[in-house]
Amino acid sequence: MTTALIADDEPLLRGALAQMLAQAWPELQVAAQARNGREAIKQFDAIQPDVCFLDVHMPGVSGVDVAHHIGRRAHVVFVTAYDKYAVQAFAQGVLDYLVKPVEPARLAETVARLKERLRMAQPASNTEALLRELATQLERRASPPSLRWIRAQVGQTLRLIPVDDIVYLRSEAKYTLIAWRGEAGQACEALISSTLKELITQLDAAQFVQVHRSVVVNLRAISHITRGGNETASVHLKDRKEQLPVSRSYLHLFRQM
Known part of the structure; x- marks a missing residue:
């Protein structure tokens, strides 16, 4: 059975994605849900899931940091609220991403690609350069503070x-x-x-x-x-x-x- 990890610091959105995956990919077992990056790393090492859905912008240890730790040991899908920099970072890469709020049609496309990669037994791609680009985009996005x-x-x-x-x-x-x-x-x-x-x-x-x-x-x-x-x-x-x-x-x- 294909297993997955979901990491998002917002429980409502984390649970919503799990429910959407249950509908879009019934055979998938969400083996763990993590509340932050540190917990995601710990749970990944414990259960070794096939697919990881990682919120990009978690405080402390970000989704990008978690992806660095995972390396090529699992397929990674980033979940982001920031459409513009996600498109810039992933346009020429092989990593997949979902934009919040996650749309069922977009999730279905992502699930289809993941199933094909798993069916073909394709290893997770070497994405170090892409992760560095995403980290740079994160820093730029984080520079202007949110409205207080x-x-x-x-x-x-x-x-x-x-x-x-x-x-x-x-x-x-x-x-x-x-x-x-x-x-x-x-x-x-x-x-x-x-x-x-x-x-x-x-x-x-x-x-x-x-x-x-x-x-x-x-x-x-x-x-x-x-x-x-x-x-x-x-x-x-x-x-x-x-x-x-x-x-x-x-x-x-x-x-x-």
């Missing part, structure tokens, strides 16, 4: 909202509604003139996930997910009563529920 504060006019007061306190962002025509946890945990809201599209590029993709074309949610603020009809779902928040819609395009993020 958002300015919002609330009445006559200019508020500086810590990004970590934001619960969700919702598009409102040419504006964006910011919902955040204020002092003493109270629910606060404000409209800002920046569009959701502009803000998404400045947010940490490991923390903020788009669940609808008009909604981005802080993963740390999610309590649970409930399934609805017509291939939809709702996000329930830890300290707020409202529910956020999950559209069909993003439902696969929460298939593990």
Whole structure:
């Protein structure tokens, strides 16, 4: 039986990929899931899986570091939130990659390639040069820091909202509604003139996930997910009563529920 390791520091996304793989590749056994790079290395050495799905941007030991350790002992698929540099790094290489949120069609293509390589008993490719290029791209991507504060006019007061306190962002025509946890945990809201599209590029993709074309949610603020009809779902928040819609395009993020 073909075995796999999934490494991602975000449990919701890690579980979602495992569930998608169960549908796209029923014969595959996900033998282990790692919460970070160090754990991924430890689990890889213990179980020696055939395929490793590695989140590129894990804190500390990155997915690239883990791939260096794995070498040619397993087939590696990188999972990344950063489409641009992924394409640049992999365009001329033999490593495969998936862009978050992972699309079922793209995953199916990746699975087909992996099956063929395994059927032909092809060894994992020598990708040291490609890994060095990816590491360089990571450094460039990491140079501009993620957005830490958002300015919002609330009445006559200019508020500086810590990004970590934001619960969700919702598009409102040419504006964006910011919902955040204020002092003493109270629910606060404000409209800002920046569009959701502009803000998404400045947010940490490991923390903020788009669940609808008009909604981005802080993963740390999610309590649970409930399934609805017509291939939809709702996000329930830890300290707020409202529910956020999950559209069909993003439902696969929460298939593990």
